Amino acid sequence: MSEEPRTVGIIGGGVAGLTAAYRLLQKGHRVQLFEASPSLGGLVRTFEIPAGGGEPIECFYHHLFTTDTAAIRLIDELGLGDRLTWHPSKVGIFYDGRIYPFVTPMDLLRFTPVGLIDRVRLGLMGLYLRRQKDGSRYESITAKEWVRRFAGQRNLDVVWGPLLRGKFGDLGDELVMTWLWNKIHLRFTSRGAGPSQREVLGYLRGSFGAWIEALIERVRELGGELEAGRPVQRIVADGGRVGLELAGERQETLFFDAVVATVANKIFRRIAPPLPEPYAEKLEGVPYQDALCLILTLKRPLSSMYWLNVNDRSIPFLAIIEHTNLIEPERYGGQHVVYVSNYLDKQSPLLSMDVDQVCELYLPHLKRINAAFEESWIIDRWLFRGADAQPVFTVGAGSRIPEHRTPVPGLYLANMSQIYPQDRGQNYSILLGETIAETVAADLARAQAAHSAV
Numbered sequence: 001m002s003e004e005p006r007t008v009g010i011i012g013g014g015v016a017g018l019t020a021a022y023r024l025l026q027k028g029h030r031v032q033l034f035e036a037s038p039s040l041g042g043l044v045r046t047f048e049i050p051a052g053g054g055e056p057i058e059c060f061y062h063h064l065f066t067t068d069t070a071a072i073r074l075i076d077e078l079g080l081g082d083r084l085t086w087h088p089s090k091v092g093i094f095y096d097g098r099i100y101p102f103v104t105p106m107d108l109l110r111f112t113p114v115g116l117i118d119r120v121r122l123g124l125m126g127l128y129l130r131r132q133k134d135g136s137r138y139e140s141i142t143a144k145e146w147v148r149r150f151a152g153q154r155n156l157d158v159v160w161g162p163l164l165r166g167k168f169g170d171l172g173d174e175l176v177m178t179w180l181w182n183k184i185h186l187r188f189t190s191r192g193a194g195p196s197q198r199e200v201l202g203y204l205r206g207s208f209g210a211w212i213e214a215l216i217e218r219v220r221e222l223g224g225e226l227e228a229g230r231p232v233q234r235i236v237a238d239g240g241r242v243g244l245e246l247a248g249e250r251q252e253t254l255f256f257d258a259v260v261a262t263v264a265n266k267i268f269r270r271i272a273p274p275l276p277e278p279y280a281e282k283l284e285g286v287p288y289q290d291a292l293c294l295i296l297t298l299k300r301p302l303s304s305m306y307w308l309n310v311n312d313r314s315i316p317f318l319a320i321i322e323h324t325n326l327i328e329p330e331r332y333g334g335q336h337v338v339y340v341s342n343y344l345d346k347q348s349p350l351l352s353m354d355v356d357q358v359c360e361l362y363l364p365h366l367k368r369i370n371a372a373f374e375e376s377w378i379i380d381r382w383l384f385r386g387a388d389a390q391p392v393f394t395v396g397a398g399s400r401i402p403e404h405r406t407p408v409p410g411l412y413l414a415n416m417s418q419i420y421p422q423d424r425g426q427n428y429s430i431l432l433g434e435t436i437a438e439t440v441a442a443d444l445a446r447a448q449a450a451h452s453a454v
């Protein structure tokens with residue numbers, strides 16, 4: 001802990017910002033956090049389904065992998081460890097009018113849309129990548145090209161191309177192979193041993209919003225000030241201190257010894273003081289996609305899969321996540337909860353559609369996934385948009401990640417673009433928050449020691 005508490009301003013009240021606030025307070029600093037939207041939690045925001053038994057649910061589907069150790073540890077630390085339960089995942093691919101289970105090596109062998117030799121190549125690809133220790137050698141090739149060379153065009157067209165698009169939208173084609181290498185490594189670690197190699201996924205009773213609430217409470221107990229509905233309009237640098245120009249009810253500029261921004265790169269560039277190249281250039285180096293989730297509550301299940309990748313480009317969405325195939329529907333008053341997921345460029349016309357227009361576009365396609373599906377099954381529906389929800393790492397991404405310490409003294413950046421090559425998730429935003437808290441605290445202690453020595 002430094003000798004004298006220092007003031008730290010935090011921009012953004014998602015997982016990274018809240019975790020940074022918590023760890024800095026624990027180190028004895030004074031923290032004020034500003035969140036633009038009316039509530040805290042960022043992409044882990046939740047809502048309640050009417051007649052759903054009072055259990056909140058995420059606006060965007062969420063689960064944990066067993067490898068998400070930072071998240072598991074923090075949930076435990078907040079006293080919620082016994083609420084975290086693990087469930088076998090049911091993953092499938094919708095292709096050519098059929099749902100194929102896609103979890104175990106046996107499922108792979110039964111995946112007839114590609115020929116036997118290609119299935120073997122697909123299996124070998126997973127085995128090969130699991131054994132590669134250094135992902136940096138894949139920095140100069142797209143995942144698409146690497147898969148085509150290793151597993152062949154058919155596997156790319158039917159399996160991997162659509163899987164990557166399901167995660168990154170149209171930018172999936174440009175994804176760097178290092179990301180895929182890392183993901184395959186981690187996903188296999190998350191699986192149990194034995195021939196079935198079943199993966200288990202974690203979910204928190206009361207939703208992941210419950211640990212966010214517990215974190216908010218802990219931050220407030222430690223004296224942290226959290227203000228939602230307070231967008232930061234501009235960051236100003238003034239003689240070693242960093243100021244935040246705040247909008248909202250009170251317009252004012254507050255100064256801090258250090259400021260941590262957890263917002264997306266483009267937003268940061270817009271509100272930060274002029275930044276020299278090459279830092280400014282790096283902020284443009286990682287494109288982001290917006291998330292669009294239609295949530296339906298249904299009287300009946302849509303399929304038996306938790307995660308269904310839609311590998312059919314004539315269908316205008318990328319995946320269906322049927323939450324109640326992981327968590328029992330009884331928790332939501334017997335209703336079946338289905339997320340219809342898309343990742344889109346900001347220019348996509350879908351992002352300006354309302355829930356009725358999105359339903360009109362999507363619903364006929366649900367009948368292709370389950371021929372029995374009727375609109376009368378729908379109890380209710382919601383549409384959620386997450387801006388800058390998915391950074392996409394393209395070729396050479398490793399050299400374009402902005403550093404946490406920006407060129408402006410006292411100003412730090414900790415956002416999802418800096419978790420490369422990991423996949424975006426609560427776990428890595430927690431690690432981001434913890435790393436930045438360590439960095440800021442160390443710098444403040446050093447500055448104070450230098451000041452005392454004078």
Ligand SMILES: Cc1cc2nc3c(=O)[nH]c(=O)nc-3n(C[C@H](O)[C@H](O)[C@H](O)COP(=O)(O)OP(=O)(O)OC[C@H]3O[C@@H](n4cnc5c(N)ncnc54)[C@H](O)[C@@H]3O)c2cc1C
Nearest residue numbers: 012014015016036042043060062063231232389425426429
């Ligand atoms: C569809 C979807 C599915 C997901 N599934 C999973 C999953 O299964 N498991 C998992 O672990 N994770 C999942 N995630 C990812 C997880 O939600 C994120 O990794 C994590 O919440 C990101 O936290 P963050 O704090 O880094 O960013 P954010 O949550 O984006 O927080 C940044 C905050 O900054 C605020 N902000 C922006 N501009 C300003 C400004 N000018 N002033 C003040 N505040 C500002 C924003 O409003 C936002 O609240 C999913 C995300 C999405 C979108």
